[in-house]
Amino acid sequence: MCKNCVNFISQGKVGDTGFRNNSETLCFRPNFLLYALFILTSLDYMTRSIMNSSSTKTSFTKVACPFCGIHCDDLEITATGNALQVKNTTCFRAVEGFERHLPAEISPRINGEPVALDKAITKAANIIKKSGTPLFAGLGTDVSGHRNILQTADKVGGIVDHVLSEGIMRNILALSDRGWITTTLTEIRNRADLVVFVGTDATEHPRFHERILWAKEAMFVAPADREIVYLGKKLDTKPGISPKGKKPMSIPCDISELSTIMNTLTALIEDKPLQAKKAGGAKVTDLKKLADKIITAEYAVFIWSPPKLNFPNAELVVGAVSDLVRKLTETKRAAGFALGGDDGAASAAAVCAWQTGYPLRTNFSQGYPDYNPSRYSTNEILTSGQADALVWVSTFTSNRLPPESNIPTIVIGEPGMKFKTMPDVFIPAGTPGIDHVGKIVRVDSVVSLPMKQLRNAGLPSVASIFDRIYQAL
Numbered sequence: 001m002c003k004n005c006v007n008f009i010s011q012g013k014v015g016d017t018g019f020r021n022n023s024e025t026l027c028f029r030p031n032f033l034l035y036a037l038f039i040l041t042s043l044d045y046m047t048r049s050i051m052n053s054s055s056t057k058t059s060f061t062k063v064a065c066p067f068c069g070i071h072c073d074d075l076e077i078t079a080t081g082n083a084l085q086v087k088n089t090t091c092f093r094a095v096e097g098f099e100r101h102l103p104a105e106i107s108p109r110i111n112g113e114p115v116a117l118d119k120a121i122t123k124a125a126n127i128i129k130k131s132g133t134p135l136f137a138g139l140g141t142d143v144s145g146h147r148n149i150l151q152t153a154d155k156v157g158g159i160v161d162h163v164l165s166e167g168i169m170r171n172i173l174a175l176s177d178r179g180w181i182t183t184t185l186t187e188i189r190n191r192a193d194l195v196v197f198v199g200t201d202a203t204e205h206p207r208f209h210e211r212i213l214w215a216k217e218a219m220f221v222a223p224a225d226r227e228i229v230y231l232g233k234k235l236d237t238k239p240g241i242s243p244k245g246k247k248p249m250s251i252p253c254d255i256s257e258l259s260t261i262m263n264t265l266t267a268l269i270e271d272k273p274l275q276a277k278k279a280g281g282a283k284v285t286d287l288k289k290l291a292d293k294i295i296t297a298e299y300a301v302f303i304w305s306p307p308k309l310n311f312p313n314a315e316l317v318v319g320a321v322s323d324l325v326r327k328l329t330e331t332k333r334a335a336g337f338a339l340g341g342d343d344g345a346a347s348a349a350a351v352c353a354w355q356t357g358y359p360l361r362t363n364f365s366q367g368y369p370d371y372n373p374s375r376y377s378t379n380e381i382l383t384s385g386q387a388d389a390l391v392w393v394s395t396f397t398s399n400r401l402p403p404e405s406n407i408p409t410i411v412i413g414e415p416g417m418k419f420k421t422m423p424d425v426f427i428p429a430g431t432p433g434i435d436h437v438g439k440i441v442r443v444d445s446v447v448s449l450p451m452k453q454l455r456n457a458g459l460p461s462v463a464s465i466f467d468r469i470y471q472a473l
């Protein structure tokens, strides 16, 4: 931009047709650039004003939901100021997540006292700097948040672990031991003619049946004709009733017996002789009926929920499912599916894998990533005293509180969190898909969903907080 135009602009001499320098020659470059800047600034201001206004109602369509791993992307939401309302589903997790109230006080805190964000960031950076091995845990955030957490953990020699890693590790242990064949939500919707729920009823993913099993359309199967089977006790099998009214098959058994059940099914499918009348608490005659369904199905999918397999050596269940699937794929299609991915778990696992080459529960204190699924669990680290500072991140819910510990604690989390003991630093952060844009990896790890910003409450993203902490280290 020429010097004269700068003077003109500073004096406010902006005309309809652009700027003229002293020699009255049209100067098109500043004209175009400044108009573009003016329009962009105005649009941004207008958007923020609309979002901030407590009376203006703004409607959003095709909103992706951050509150469980399947991340439905068809929501309609209205925003009135900072209050959000879900318009087109009664999914309790979506309603609870989007419609929760923002507390009146959202300032960062040091030892419970409100402070400016700069001060909280400096204090957090100082705690991390002084720490020999900080633990970065919880990790309830989006892809950018995970990237910046990993960058920080790498710089200071920290350990990373997600709040749902117990379940993730069951998958990782089975995968690294035997390998597996898994599928995607889209494949299940379009191809699965038999779906077997192994110890889960998928109710923690409230729209799974509506969106995937009983979808209005599918490419290669008639959704309403699918066969549904539940293995386990105390499962809600009602969502498994097909739109045509066909009831699902249900085989009650103790969840800890699921690996025996899966191995028995494999034996029956391989036509091995079996003398027992019962296996894993289930009648062998029932298991034979299921084995026949599996044999005749064109594409059987076996679904388990990692957090539900909460007992010692539960990875054996995932291994047994993988063995059965491997046997079936000798002659046809079949697959497993781990239905989890809540609280940004799929994003955390994916980012850690692509950034470091290792799963979560990785320690950077030796200058290289050191993965250990049991030694670097949050619980083990805190009880054994391996870490001397805890950085807890949780932005999807106020219920995921940091574990009790006597080491300096920084919490970067949902503003409504209520602590028994106030952390040394608490920085309220935005939820991806509500307070800022972002990307979250779906449970099947094949797509990352773009999250929208629905309001402007002034809550920073985890990525921006960690970026500033990183700069301050």
Ligand code: SF4
Residues within 6 Å of the ligand: 065, 066, 067, 068, 069, 070, 071, 072, 089, 091, 092, 093, 094, 205, 206, 207, 208
């Ligand atoms: S099923 Fe999950 S992703 Fe879909 S609307 Fe409910 S909470 Fe959100």
